[in-house]
Amino acid sequence: MTNVLFWLFMLVMALLIPGCMLFVGRLFLTNPPREINQSFGYRTARSMRSQEAWDFAHAYSGRYWRRASGPLLALSLVWMCLLYGREPDTVGIFVLPLIGIQLIPFLAVIAATERALKREFDDFGRKRS
Helix, strand or coil, X not given: CHHHXXXXXXXXXXXXXXXXXXXXXXXXXXXXXCCCCCCCCCCCCCCCCCXXXXXXXXXXXXXXXXXXXXXXXXXXXXXXXXXXXXXXXXXXXXXXXXXXXXXXXXXHXXXXXXHHHHHHECCCCCECC
């Protein structure tokens, strides 16, 4: 029974990153922060240079995370199903690489969004023609 409970706990942990990506991606697409602020949103120097850059950054990063979350959720579910019934030590050891894989697109959104902002906007936050 404890093995199953530990596996369920690890399943929840393994679904946190893709679940957050799906939730925040949808939030950024449907209800992004309207005004530039210091407390919530995609807050980088480049995204905060203009309202247009701010809006673009949220739309871009939201789409990126929504697209990446589906395959990550599927991978995580398959990975965890393969670990079902294993010893807790084995489950714990094999969940670590899964989380490492999940962190790649989770953090890569920053580089991708910054590249897109640089391509679309000048250093003052004005849209390039």
